[in-house]
Amino acid sequence: xxxxxxxxxxxxxxxxxxxxxxxxxxxxxxxxxxxxxxxxxxxxxxxxxxxxxxxxxxxxxxxxxxxxxxxxxxxxxxxxxxxxxxxxxxxxxxxxxxxxxxxxxxxxxxxxxxxxxxxxxxxxxxxxxxxxxxxxxxxxxxxxxxxxxxxxxxxxxxxxxxxxxxxxxxxxxxxxxxxxxxxxxxxxxxxxxxxxxxxxxxxxxxxxxxxxxxxxxxxxxxxxxxxxxxxxxxxxxxxxxxxxxxxxxxxxxxxxxxxxxxxxxxxxxxxxxxxxxxxxxxxxxxxxxxxxxxxxxxxxxxxxxxxxxxxxxxxxxxxxxxxxxxxxxxxxxxxxxxxxxxxxxxxxxxxxxxxxxxxxxxxxxxxxxxxxxxxxxxxxxxxxxxxxxxxxxxxxxxxxxxxxxxxxxxxxxxxxxxxxxxxxxxxxxxxxxxxxxxxxxxxxx
Amino acid sequence: xxxxxxxxxxxxxxxxxxxxxxxxxxxxxxxxxxxxxxxxxxxxxxxxxxxxxxxxxxxxxxxxxxxxxxxxxxxxxxxxxxxxxxxxxxxxxxxxxxxxxxxxxxxxxxxxxxxxxxxxxxxxxxxxxxxxxxxxxxxxxxxxxxxxxxxxxxxxxxxxxxxxxxxxxxxxxxxxxxxxxxxxxxxxxxxxxxxxxxxxxxxxxxxxxxxxxxxxxxxxxxxxxxxxxxxxxxxxxxxxxxxxxxxxxxxxxxxxxxxx
Numbered sequence: 001x002x003x004x005x006x007x008x009x010x011x012x013x014x015x016x017x018x019x020x021x022x023x024x025x026x027x028x029x030x031x032x033x034x035x036x037x038x039x040x041x042x043x044x045x046x047x048x049x050x051x052x053x054x055x056x057x058x059x060x061x062x063x064x065x066x067x068x069x070x071x072x073x074x075x076x077x078x079x080x081x082x083x084x085x086x087x088x089x090x091x092x093x094x095x096x097x098x099x100x101x102x103x104x105x106x107x108x109x110x111x112x113x114x115x116x117x118x119x120x121x122x123x124x125x126x127x128x129x130x131x132x133x134x135x136x137x138x139x140x141x142x143x144x145x146x147x148x149x150x151x152x153x154x155x156x157x158x159x160x161x162x163x164x165x166x167x168x169x170x171x172x173x174x175x176x177x178x179x180x181x182x183x184x185x186x187x188x189x190x191x192x193x194x195x196x197x198x199x200x201x202x203x204x205x206x207x208x209x210x211x212x213x214x215x216x217x218x219x220x221x222x223x224x225x226x227x228x229x230x231x232x233x234x235x236x237x238x239x240x241x242x243x244x245x246x247x248x249x250x251x252x253x254x255x256x257x258x259x260x261x262x263x264x265x266x267x268x269x270x271x272x273x274x275x276x277x278x279x280x281x282x283x284x285x286x287x288x289x290x291x292x293x294x295x296x297x298x299x300x301x302x303x304x305x306x307x308x309x310x311x312x313x314x315x316x317x318x319x320x321x322x323x324x325x326x327x328x329x330x331x332x333x334x335x336x337x338x339x340x341x342x343x344x345x346x347x348x349x350x351x352x353x354x355x356x357x358x359x360x361x362x363x364x365x366x367x368x369x370x371x372x373x374x375x376x377x378x379x380x381x382x383x384x385x386x387x388x389x390x391x392x393x394x395x396x397x398x399x400x401x402x403x404x405x406x407x408x409x410x411x412x413x414x415x416x417x418x419x420x421x422x423x424x425x426x427x428x429x430x431x432x433x434x435x436x437x438x439x440x441x442x443x444x445x
Numbered sequence: 446x447x448x449x450x451x452x453x454x455x456x457x458x459x460x461x462x463x464x465x466x467x468x469x470x471x472x473x474x475x476x477x478x479x480x481x482x483x484x485x486x487x488x489x490x491x492x493x494x495x496x497x498x499x500x501x502x503x504x505x506x507x508x509x510x511x512x513x514x515x516x517x518x519x520x521x522x523x524x525x526x527x528x529x530x531x532x533x534x535x536x537x538x539x540x541x542x543x544x545x546x547x548x549x550x551x552x553x554x555x556x557x558x559x560x561x562x563x564x565x566x567x568x569x570x571x572x573x574x575x576x577x578x579x580x581x582x583x584x585x586x587x588x589x590x591x592x593x594x595x596x597x598x599x600x601x602x603x604x605x606x607x608x609x610x611x612x613x614x615x616x617x618x619x620x621x622x623x624x625x626x627x628x629x630x631x632x633x634x635x636x637x638x639x640x641x642x643x644x645x646x647x648x649x650x651x652x653x654x655x656x657x658x659x660x661x662x663x664x665x666x667x668x669x670x671x672x673x674x675x676x677x678x679x680x681x682x683x684x685x686x687x688x689x690x691x692x693x694x695x696x697x698x699x700x701x702x703x704x705x
Contacts, residue, residue, distance in 0.1 A: 061628070259601025260550035264515045268555065271519040296513065325631040325654075330647030378644040381511050381636030382596040387627050403513030417512050420640035424517055428503030429469040430640055438467070439499035441478040442448040442485075 008090035008225075015229030022236035026312060029350035033305035038252040048392070049251040058390040062319070065130075068123040072159070075120035076243070078113050082166070086225055095183040096173075099192075111195035114170065118196055121163045128156050138318035143337040148239065148316055155240045162227045169220030170194055171201030172213045178202065181210045183217075242315035246391045249313040252306055253392040258383045261400060266293050296404025299365040300346045303398060310393040311343035320385035320395060326378040333378035335385035335395035341370035342398060367402050376403050377414055448485055450499040451532045461496040463567075464534045466548065468541035469504050470671035476678065477540075477671035483700040484540050484564050490705050491576040495538070501528050505547040512637035519555065522547075526557035540564040540696060542597035542670045543635075549602070563598055565607040565669050565695050572614060572699075583702040585615040590698075591622055591663035593654070593677060594629035595670035608669050608695050615702050617665075622657040630654050632668075632676035639672050655680025659690065666692045 038045075051057045056073065059066040088097045099106045130136050131152060139152070174197050176182040180189040191198055205213060235241050273279050297303050300311075320335035321327050327334050345366045352362045379399045386394050406412045413421065420430045428435045454461055465488065470477035488495050506521030529537075537559050539545050549561035571577040590612050598604045605626045612619045624630045633643065633650030643649060655677055658666045666677050671694075678692045693701075 257546075257550050257602050259546040259597050261510060263551065263554040264519075267515040267519050271516065271523060274520075275523060295515070323628070323630075325633060325650045326644070326646070328630075328648075329633075329643075329650050329653055331644045332646075333644075374644055377641070378646075379636050380596070380631045380633060380638050380650065382631035383600040384596075384628075384631065387600050400511075400513065404515060405513075407513035408515065413512070413514075414641050416641040417637060420637065421509055421512065421514055421517050424504045424506065424509055424521060428521070429473060430504060430508050431469065431473055433469075433473045435503060436500045438472040438502055439448065439450065439497065441467075441472060441481055442446045444478070 002093050005091065005093050011225070011229065012087070012090065015233060019232045019236070022233070025350065025354070026236055026241075028354070029346050030305050030308045030312065032301050032346070032350060032353070033303050033308040034301075036304040036306050038306060041255055044255055045251045045253070048253050048255070049247055052253070052390070052392055053246040053250040056390065058388075058392075061388075068126050071116065071119040071123040072127075075113070075116035078109075078116055079166070081109055082113055083224075083228060086221065086228075089221075090225065099184065107193050110170070110192070114166075114194050114196035117163050117166055121160065124156050124159045124163070128153065131156075138322040141318060141321065141334065141336075143334055143340055144316070144318075148340070151238050151240075152316070154234075155238060158227060158231050158234070162224065162231070165220045165223035165227060167197060167200065167220075169217055169224060170197035172205050172208075172217040172220065174198050174201035175205045175208075176210065176213050176217065179210060181214075183214075239314065239316045242313050242391060245309065245313040249309055250392045252309065254306075254394055254397075258386055262397070264295070264404070266295065294405065295408035296406070297398070297401035298367050298405045298409070300342060300349055302405070303342070303366075303401060307342065307394070307398050307401075308346055310395075310398075311339050311346060313391050314339040314343065314393055315391070316340060317390070319388040319390065320393070323384040323388045325380055325382055325384065331375075331378040332372065333375045335399075338371060338375070338395045338398055339393060342366060345370050367405060371402060373406060373412060376406065379403075446482060446485060447489060448499075449496045451496045451501065451534075452499070454496045455532065460533070462494040463536045463538055464529070464532075465495050465497050466505075466537050466539040466541075466544050467497055467502060468539060468544040468671070471540055472502070474671060474675070476674060480540055480671060480674070480694040480696050483694065483696040483705075486700050486705040487568060487571070487577065487696060487703070490703065491571050493571070493576075498528065498532075505544045505552075507543040507547040508637045508640060510547070510551070511635070512640075522552055522555050522557070526552060526555055529557055529559065534559055536560045536562070538562050538564055538567045540669070540671070540694070542595040542601070543672065546597045546601050563602075563604055563607070563669065565598075565611060566604065568696065568699050569607045569611055572611070577699070577703060579614060579699070579702045580704055583615055585617040585665070585698060585702055588615075588617045588665060589620050589661065589663040590615070590617045590665040590667050591620050591658050591661045592625070593622070593632065593658060593666055593668045593673055594626060595668060595673045596629070596631050596635050598669055599629055600627060608667065611695050611699060612667055615698060620661040620663050622661055624657055630657060632670075632673040634672035634676050639675075649680075649683075651676035651680040652683055655684060659684060659686060664690060665698070666690060667695055667698055668692065669695050 056070060059069055085098050089095060131139050173182050174192050177184060177190050177192055180187055294302055300308060316336060318336050324333060324335055353360050376399055381396060383396060386396050423430050423432055427433060467481055471481040503525055504521055505525060506518035509521065510518035537548055542563060545561055545563050548559060592608055592612060594605065609619060630653065631650060632654050668674055668677060674692055674694060681687055681690050681692055
């Protein structure tokens with residue numbers, strides 16, 4: 001067996017195996033969440049996924065980043081064809097395996113990839129500039145300091161390197177082909193005729209010897225492969241994981257009206273019992289009844305699996321935070337931080353549980369150690385963050401569940417709200433007016 | 446003012462076509478009471494068969510639910526549902542988007558299934574069916590009016606057009622704020638914030654929102670929510686623009702234009 005085939009297979013298998021292991025971990029973590037039924041209305045779900053994730057519908061409310069992002073996204077999707085060829089060539093020790101069989105279509109496809117790659121290159125530079133030179137406010141907020149900013153820049157740099165590899169590979173091969181020295185068909189002089197590399201190849205690489213070009217071509221080829229495998233394995237640790245989860249996350253979107261908050265069935269049964277005149281208050285609890293659940297959420301395990309998938313899908317773009325009325329007016333709340341905290345806490349807890357067993361309690365929680373009460377009480381439940389999210393993440397549902405825990409389990413309610421709640425309970429209105437006076441307005445002038 | 450209650454109606458053996466859910470603001474808040482009366486004038490003028498619950502109405506529980514107190518919410522909801530179901534209510538109109546949202550979306554799971562509409566939808570329907578005519582030379586003709594989208598009407602329930610079409614019926618010039626419809630900025634009162642001081646920040650949300658409205662140079666800020674009305678009115682006072690900018694509910698605009 002050829003040594004390069006062996007090397008290729010080992011590298012590729014290791015890369016894919018490690019990636020699979022990390023995917024398993026993420027799946028394990030998401031499954032730590034509570035169950036939630038989201039498999040109904042399959043057609044509507046599919047439609048939502050196609051429009052929002054595949055079609056990027058919600059991105060286009062901000063056209064500039066939408067177009068830049070579209071360039072990267074389309075280039076990324078189409079480049080997979082070239083990657084397929086790299087894998088085929090690697091395993092079979094071939095050189096441009098698809099060219100002979102696809103002929104003109106091959107030239108078209110690679111040319112298309114090259115044009116998209118140029119656009120992606122420009123977009124990536126623009127993204128780097130927006131982050132680091134123009135310092136766009138939403139990309140430079142408090143919660144972005146440190147790792148999140150590094151993560152974002154690393155991804156963009158990875159992408160630049162990947163694109164440089166593609167053009168090195170195709171450009172040098174073009175020059176070699178023109179000299180009759182390409183491994184594609186040695187001895188034959190010709191041109192691949194690709195849209196970009198057939199011009200920039202000779203421009204950049206004409207001065208080099210065949211030997212140097214052969215090495216550069218291989219560096220481009222292996223570089224591409226290493227970058228792809230590296231990138232793949234970087235994804236599970238990065239905000240960039242959205243490129244995979246955007247699809248299931250939009251499929252499992254909330255399809256109800258945004259104003260509808262979930263009904264807490266555990267409370268319904270309690271309230272029904274309270275209002276039932278025939279209920280026996282001293283009755284022994286049903287021995288087969290499940291243990292009473294916690295009201296609301298204190299930690300990530302009290303959230304639903306969809307909340308947790310949301311957290312892994314978040315790419316920290318900050319559209320939510322930049323539209324949040326509380327954040328705009330200087331309050332502590334940032335919906336993006338809610339999602340980032342949820343993910344950070346989930347990663348921490350998942351790691352601890354895998355190390356120390358499923359019932360392990362590390363004494364920390366999402367509420368308190370990550371998210372403060374002040375953040376939660378700043379929310380107006382206006383749904384701007386939910387509406388903004390390009391991948392249908394719902395930060396509001398986490399905020400509400402954490403509030404529920406504060407109020408119902410800990411009785412930690414801002415004092416003015418205690419008054420409001422007491423009034424509702426006593427006289428059926430948030431203010432101190434008698435219920436008997438509800439129709440007085442009809443007789444007032 | 447003639448306002449039949451469900452109890453009166455039932456005593457007479459009658460059944461109204463629609464229940465007007467007044468809500469706590471509409472019943473007790475001095476500013477919101479004017480909106481309530483404007484809507485009643487419209488309903489009476491169009492001879493809509495309606496009734497209110499009067500002293501049998503109670504808070505929907507919305508602020509309790511948004512504040513995280515599901516117990517108080519569900520107690521309220523179940524009591525209200527018992528009353529509504531006892532009267533065999535099928536259809537409800539309300540001038541409060543918070544009541545609207547709760548009745549429409551959250552009551553069904555607790556056994557309260559009704560067709561719920563916002564008053565702007567109802568007024569639009571009355572005009573479309575020719576039940577309500579607006580005066581030709583209406584008092585709002587040519588005036589600039591901007592519409593502030595209540596979160597619980599717009600984003601929460603996707604109702605954006607009814608209030609806007611009504612403004613256009615006034616022959617007024619509808620001017621949009623830079624943040625409108627799905628991108629509309631909250632007035633700051635939702636999620637039980639109406640009943641508490643805002644958390645620490647560098648600005649009040651209603652001030653930020655009122656600035657959006659003032660920027661349009663509109664003479665009237667129209668809205669469809671008693672809470673938004675309070676917040677925007679406060680914002681206008683803060684900007685010392687009470688003389689030049691009025692905050693009015695769509696029902697008030699229409700009642701005024703129809704000279705009711």
